[in-house]
Amino acid sequence: xxxxxxxxxxxxxxxxxxxxxxxxxxxxxxxxxxxxxxxxxxxxxxxxxxxxxxxxxxxxxxxxxxxxxxxxxxxxxxxxxxxxxxxxxxxxxxxxxxxxxxxxxxxxxxxxxxxxxxxxxxxxxxxxxxxxxxxxxxxxxxxxxxxxxxxxxxxxxxxxxxxxxxxxxxxxxxxxxxxxxxxxxxxxxxxxxxxxxxxxxxxxxxxxxxxxxxxxxxxxxxxxxxxxxxxxxxxxxxxxxxxxxxxxxxxxxxxxxxxxxxxxxxxxxxxxxxxxxxxxxxxxxxxxxxxxxxxxxxxxxxxxxxxxxxxxxxxxxxxxxxxxxxxxxxxxxxxxxxxxxxxxxxxxxxxxxxxxxxxxxxxxxxxxxxxxxxxxxxxxxxxxxxxxxxxxxxxxxxxxxxxxxxxxxxxxxxxxxxxxxxxxxxxxxxxxxxxxxxxxxxxxxxxxxxxxxxxxxxxxxxxxxxxxxxxxxxxxxxxxxxxxxxxxxxxxxxxxxxxxxxxxxxxxxxxxxxxxxxxxxxxxxxxxxxxxxxxxxxxxxxxxxxxxxxxxxxxxxxxxxxxxxxxxxxxxxxxxxxxxxxxxxxxxxxxxxxxxxxxxxxxxxxxxxxxxxxxxx
Numbered sequence: 001x002x003x004x005x006x007x008x009x010x011x012x013x014x015x016x017x018x019x020x021x022x023x024x025x026x027x028x029x030x031x032x033x034x035x036x037x038x039x040x041x042x043x044x045x046x047x048x049x050x051x052x053x054x055x056x057x058x059x060x061x062x063x064x065x066x067x068x069x070x071x072x073x074x075x076x077x078x079x080x081x082x083x084x085x086x087x088x089x090x091x092x093x094x095x096x097x098x099x100x101x102x103x104x105x106x107x108x109x110x111x112x113x114x115x116x117x118x119x120x121x122x123x124x125x126x127x128x129x130x131x132x133x134x135x136x137x138x139x140x141x142x143x144x145x146x147x148x149x150x151x152x153x154x155x156x157x158x159x160x161x162x163x164x165x166x167x168x169x170x171x172x173x174x175x176x177x178x179x180x181x182x183x184x185x186x187x188x189x190x191x192x193x194x195x196x197x198x199x200x201x202x203x204x205x206x207x208x209x210x211x212x213x214x215x216x217x218x219x220x221x222x223x224x225x226x227x228x229x230x231x232x233x234x235x236x237x238x239x240x241x242x243x244x245x246x247x248x249x250x251x252x253x254x255x256x257x258x259x260x261x262x263x264x265x266x267x268x269x270x271x272x273x274x275x276x277x278x279x280x281x282x283x284x285x286x287x288x289x290x291x292x293x294x295x296x297x298x299x300x301x302x303x304x305x306x307x308x309x310x311x312x313x314x315x316x317x318x319x320x321x322x323x324x325x326x327x328x329x330x331x332x333x334x335x336x337x338x339x340x341x342x343x344x345x346x347x348x349x350x351x352x353x354x355x356x357x358x359x360x361x362x363x364x365x366x367x368x369x370x371x372x373x374x375x376x377x378x379x380x381x382x383x384x385x386x387x388x389x390x391x392x393x394x395x396x397x398x399x400x401x402x403x404x405x406x407x408x409x410x411x412x413x414x415x416x417x418x419x420x421x422x423x424x425x426x427x428x429x430x431x432x433x434x435x436x437x438x439x440x441x442x443x444x445x446x447x448x449x450x451x452x453x454x455x456x457x458x459x460x461x462x463x464x465x466x467x468x469x470x471x472x473x474x475x476x477x478x479x480x481x482x483x484x485x486x487x488x489x490x491x492x493x494x495x496x497x498x499x500x501x502x503x504x505x506x507x508x509x510x511x512x513x514x515x516x517x518x519x520x521x522x523x524x525x526x527x528x529x530x531x532x533x534x535x536x537x538x539x540x541x542x543x544x545x546x547x548x549x550x551x552x553x554x555x556x557x558x559x560x561x562x563x564x565x566x567x568x569x570x571x572x573x574x575x576x577x578x579x580x581x582x583x584x585x586x587x588x589x590x591x592x593x594x595x596x597x598x599x600x601x602x603x604x605x606x607x608x609x610x611x612x613x614x615x616x617x
Contacts, residue, residue: 056138067196073137074121075114080145082110083184085555087156090562091522091548092578093164093173094569099156100180102565104187106558111188112195153177163549167522167577202226247393251360255285255388259617262292269312269344270294277340278316284388286361287315293616295369300377303609311372312349312380314340317361318387330405333384334412346380347416349426351593353381354413356406356432356439359394361385364433365615367458367585371429373606374589374598380426384409391435392567395463402435403442410443414453427455429593434525434579437462437469447471450515451492456592457515460581464529469517473538482538483521483545495519497546497576499587516588518581521545524566525579532560547577583611 060069086106087099094102122128129137157175165171206222213221264280265273272280272291283291291313300308316337320329346352353371355363363383372379386405387398394402410430417425430450432440437459444450447468450457462469472493476485487493490506493515503516519526527539536554544550553559567579575582586607590598 053139055135056142057134067193067200069196071111071192072115072118073134073141074118075111077141078114078117079107079111079188080141080149082555082558083107084149084152085553085558086562087152088553088555088558088562089156089159089163089549089551090559091524091527091552091566092570092573093160093167093169094565096174096176096180097183098565098569099175100183101187102558102561103180103184104191105561107184107188108191109557109561111192149181150177153180159549159551162551166549167547167573169573198226198230244393244397247390251388251390251393255360257285258288258292259285261616262288265291265294267294267296267310269310271313271315271340275343277336277343282317282319283315284317284319284361284385286357286363286388287317287385289617290315290363290368290383293365295372295377297377300373303373304376306376309349309377311377312341312344312346313368314344314346314380314382316340316382316384318385330384330386330401330408331412333405334408337382337384337409338412338416341380341382341413341416344380346382347420347426348424349380350375350378350595351380351429352413352417352426353379353429353431354406354410354440355381355383356402356430356436356443357383357385358433358435359387359389359391359398359402361388363436364460364581364585365617366581366583366610367431367433367460367589370583370585370589370606370610373609374586374602375595382409382413386439394435399435399438402439406432406439407443410453427593428453429456429458430454431458431460432462433460433581435463438466441466441468444468447487447493447515451513455513457513458518458585458588458592459515460518460585461523461525461579462517462519463525464527469526472517481541481543481545483519483548493517494591496584496588497521499584499591503587503591510591514592516592518576518584518588520547520576520578520581522547522573522577523579524563524570528563528567530560532563533557583607586610 057073058070083103083106086103153175154177157173157177160175161171161173164173202222205226206218209218209222212218268274268276270276270291271278272283272288278287280288294311294313297308297310300311314337316333318329318333320332320336341347341352351371353368355368357363361383363381368381371381384405386401387394389398414428417428430440430443432438440457440459441450441462444453445467450468459469464470472487472495473482473485476482476487477489480486484495484497484502484505486495486506489508491508491511492513494503494506494510495517496502497518497520499516499518521539522545527537529537531537532554534556537559539545539548540552540554544552570579572578573580576584586603590603590606
């Protein structure tokens with residue numbers, strides 16, 4: 001190829017430099033547009049943030065915007081204060097997700113109160129702040145509240161660690177600050193959405209009624225109908241058909257099951273065993289736990305070193321056999337229980353204990369086994385089940401059943417004991433924990449009746465609404481704290497969290513019959529009450545209980561929800577804290593009704609055994 005040829009032939013390598021084609025030009029233009037848009041995003045975002053900083057709120061275009069509108073500043077400030085107050089420690093340590101829940105609930109309450117306050121101010125104030133003041137207030141809120149919230153959530157973690165150490169738990173703690181804030185904010189927004197939707201529906205209903213009725217009448221009828229719809233919806237739909245039905249189905253399924261390791265008893269002295277009037281299959285979950293874990297004669301003999309007897313355990317479920325359904329349910333249960341006691345020879349034993357059960361029918365194995373080992377099996381324990389629902393549901397729907405069922409049982413047992421010669425009657429004692437303690441107290445009604453009708457009592461974690469506990473706390477001796485009240489000098493009734501030392505505190509002679517209350521200062525089941533909504537409780541007065549942090553405080557509405565949440569985790573600590581009482585029953589029984597030859601060394605040995613053995617259920 002000649003030089004002329006090279007100069008006149010097309011140069012492929014120089015093609016692109018000879019100018020862009022149509023496709024290339026389009027690609028370059030598109031790339032340039034994207035680059036410009038990308039460079040413009042930060043600018044637009046910055047401009048938006050700057051505009052929001054200058055006016056950090058939004059006014060709805062018209063009053064018809066009832067859901068899509070900016071939060072009220074007063075309400076939001078009060079919601080934030082309520083959330084901050086929920087971060088303080090309460091009776092027992094709580095996990096981060098429950099802190100988020102209680103924070104959201106209390107923030108919603110604070111928002112409702114703040115919204116009401118703001119409405120009153122707008123209705124009564126002749127002039128409202130101008131836009132400049134509103135802007136400055138909103139700017140201050142957005143500037144301070146996030147910083148303070150993060151700081152206070154972090155501080156709450158320190159207080160929770162301190163409480164954990166005070167109650168014998170490791171100080172390690174998982175505390176997700178962002179998640180706590182997000183859970184609380186989510187619950188607040190959900191509550192706000194529901195409230196605004198109800199308000200929108202009410203306004204729409206009033207407007208429709210206004211076409212048919214005079215204005216004031218339409219308003220009154222619309223508000224009444226809206227309130228009725230909300231009440232029926234919450235009570236009948238959300239609570240009865242929602243919460244209670246779900247809890248009932250779960251509890252019913254559980255009640256039909258049997259815990260692993262629980263076997264039908266081979267002893268004829270136990271309900272569900274050979275010759276029993278109650279079939280093993282009908283005892284229910286807790287009834288099978290109670291009867292299927294009865295200590296054997298061999299086990300008792302091995303521990304005591306002396307020949308023991310087969311203990312008697314009688315349990316009557318809420319579902320009665322057909323032969324006993326011709327009477328009222330509680331009377332029929334009591335009649336069946338006495339028949340079982342007669343069949344098993346219970347009235348020939350040294351001690352006969354009537355046990356109040358919790359909502360599910362549970363009986364504390366530490367209490368029953370402590371008494372059985374102490375008396376070498378020469379005992380009989382009887383209980384009736386009035387419900388299989390969890391205690392918190394039973395409190396709401398079955399609380400009265402607890403007292404009526406236990407009262408019928410006690411009346412029947414005492415009537416049968418009355419037919420025996422005085423020197424042949426077993427000692428009658430009563431016991432119960434939580435709702436079971438309430439059931440026992442409701443059966444007597446007063447401290448004097450309890451002492452007059454029994455040879456001793458051991459009650460643990462009695463709820464705040466229990467009648468005898470309320471009487472004792474109300475009439476306690478001056479100077480004694482409500483968490484360890486001294487009643488009439490401690491001559492018959494004494495309270496203890498640490499039984500070895502607390503039961504010996506009163507200087508008066510301890511006469512018989514005796515009653516011991518195991519009551520932890522940090523037990524939320526004992527202190528929960530609707531009064532916490534608006535009244536500061538006595539258990540926050542000085543001196544505080546031994547396992548209560550000095551950083552605990554009371555705030556309206558907040559303390560109620562903190563204590564409500566505490567009840568869900570009251571078993572997450574070790575005895576004697578929260579709602580756990582552990583081996584304290586050993587010292588209590590040794591004080592209430594010890595065998596004739598019982599010694600302090602025997603108490604120490606039995607306490608160590610109960611504390612370290614693995615409970616059957």
